[in-house]
Amino acid sequence: MTTLAAALVQAVRDLRAAGVPDAAGDARVLLAHAAGIAPDRLTLHLPEEASEAALSSFATLTRRRAVREPVSHLTGGRLFWGRRFIVTPDVLDPRPETETLVIEALRAPFARVLDLGTGSGAIVLSLLADRDAAVGLGVDLSTAALDVAGRNAQALGLGDRCRFAQGSWFAPVDGRFDLIVSNPPYIAEAEMADLSPEVRLYEPHLALTPGGDGLDAYRVIAAGVGAHLAAKGRLLLEIGPSQGAAVAQMLQAAGLHHVRVLPDLDGRDRVVSGQAAPA
Numbered sequence: 001m002t003t004l005a006a007a008l009v010q011a012v013r014d015l016r017a018a019g020v021p022d023a024a025g026d027a028r029v030l031l032a033h034a035a036g037i038a039p040d041r042l043t044l045h046l047p048e049e050a051s052e053a054a055l056s057s058f059a060t061l062t063r064r065r066a067v068r069e070p071v072s073h074l075t076g077g078r079l080f081w082g083r084r085f086i087v088t089p090d091v092l093d094p095r096p097e098t099e100t101l102v103i104e105a106l107r108a109p110f111a112r113v114l115d116l117g118t119g120s121g122a123i124v125l126s127l128l129a130d131r132d133a134a135v136g137l138g139v140d141l142s143t144a145a146l147d148v149a150g151r152n153a154q155a156l157g158l159g160d161r162c163r164f165a166q167g168s169w170f171a172p173v174d175g176r177f178d179l180i181v182s183n184p185p186y187i188a189e190a191e192m193a194d195l196s197p198e199v200r201l202y203e204p205h206l207a208l209t210p211g212g213d214g215l216d217a218y219r220v221i222a223a224g225v226g227a228h229l230a231a232k233g234r235l236l237l238e239i240g241p242s243q244g245a246a247v248a249q250m251l252q253a254a255g256l257h258h259v260r261v262l263p264d265l266d267g268r269d270r271v272v273s274g275q276a277a278p279a
Contacts, residue, residue: 004035005046007055011062018066026071027062033075034058068197081126085152090144092207093198094122098183100264101238101271102126108234110134110179116169116221117141117184119207121149121162124181128158136162139172142206169217170224178230183238184217185210215246222250231279237272244269 008031015023032039034057035050050058061074072078072087079085080094081102087093105113105127111134115124118138128136140146146164153159165172187209192200199208210216218237225235235256239247244261251259256274264270 001049002055003046004031004042004048004050004054007031007050007058008046011058014062015066018068020065020068026065029071030061030065030074031058034061068201070198070202073202080122081129083126083129083156085120085122085125086148086155087120088144088148089202090142090204091120091148092183092203094120097264097266097268097270098123098238100262101181101183101236104262104271104273105179105181105234105236106130110234112136112175112177112230113179113181114173114177114228115139116180116182117207117217118149118164119145119183121152121164123183124162125149125152125156125158127179127181128161129156134161137173137177138162138164139167139169140164141166141168142204145204145207169220170228173228176228176230176233178233179236180225180229180233181236182217182221184221186214186217186238186240186243188212188214188240214240215243215250218243218247218250222254225254225256226276229276231276233276235274235276239269239272241268241270244272247272248274 008027011027012024015027028042032042035054037045064074070093072093073089077084078087078094081099085094113127113136115138118124118140121138124136124138128134138149143166146166149164153162185208189211192209248259248261251274259274261269262271
């Protein structure tokens with residue numbers, strides 16, 4: 001007989017030997033997933049005998065995690081802003097630091113929100129879930145990413161308030177919005193080699209880096225935002241920790257007012273915000 005506890009102990013050893021940073025935490029999440037147990041109930045079930053199906057599934061998940069496949073890819077989802085989002089290798093894994101952008105966006109009312117490079121849809125759908133009267137548009141170059149975003153919209157009951165369009169930045173966009181948000185690719189080409197294996201090997205490079213200095217997406221957004229931001233509308237952009245000054249200068253040059261660089265919970269520059277002039 002193999003208990004869930006014994007399987008967990010062995011998996012933690014294997015993941016630590018493979019250099020996985022949070023071996024114990026990841027092993028618990030994967031065991032709960034394999035056994036069909038809610039993660040917060042796993043401890044209560046650890047003394048129980050593990051089924052052959054659960055052990056086989058857990059062994060496969062552990063091997064995949066040992067080669068640094070992200071936990072979200074193994075379980076098919078990730079929590080963001082208190083909700084579970086479907087995650088696949090076609091989209092970025094929603095990260096806690098991106099919640100800084102959501103927090104700032106929710107500080108003021110909005111009726112129409114545009115999410116450029118929407119990926120999984122985590123940003124726009126989180127905003128709509130907290131603003132019952134708002135509608136949104138998510139744009140992405142990747143049709144595979146848009147499929148994931150659409151599935152998330154349906155799962156969250158937001159399919160009637162959020163639509164999605166395929167294309168590059170503002171290309172498929174008509175009209176004006178009182179809130180425009182984006183977490184664009186911003187990693188410089190020279191920084192890619194320093195990323196963790198989970199990111200470098202498994203997340204879509206199109207969503208990670210535009211190449212060069214990492215600022216190309218901000219240049220495109222700054223150049224096009226004037227035609228799509230309503231009077232007094234807000235633009236919020238996630239940035240890398242060293243990009244605040246450069247992106248703020250772009251928004252000021254584009255004619256936005258009240259440009260600010262905002263920190264995340266770790267004190268690192270994370271969001272640049274700007275506002276259009278009144279009508």
